[in-house]
Amino acid sequence: MSNVTLSIGGRSFTVACADGEEAHVSKLGRLIDEKVVAAGNAGQTETRMLLFASLLLADQIHDLQGDAASTALPAGIAERLGQIAGRIENLAARLESGTASA
Secondary structure: OEEEEEEEOOEEEEEEEOOOOHHHHHHHHHHHHHHHHHOOOOOOOHHHHHHHHHHHHHHHHHHHHHHHHHOOOOOOHHHHHHHHHHHHHHHHHHHHHOOOOO
16 A cells, blocks of 8 residues: 545645555546635635535536437437347357358
8 A cells, every 4th residue: 555645725635545556546636636726615624625626526527427428329320230230140150150151
């Protein structure tokens, strides 16, 4: 285990992480700090500052999940892909059994 010291909202927090994860945890800490500073919450109590950062990050995740849901396949595409996959599976089975024809 390693320790990483994060600076969030002008305060220092030491957290434990797995060996080799120090850079990743530091990057996450900087992301949280950016959220805290951008929201004008730096300098508040630790609990309030981290609560606001959590809410902002949760909101960002929520928006990303909504974007992912809105990029669903158009009607009929999923069914057509299923049909194509079925044909590929049939061809593979025929090739394995030696009965494939051109």
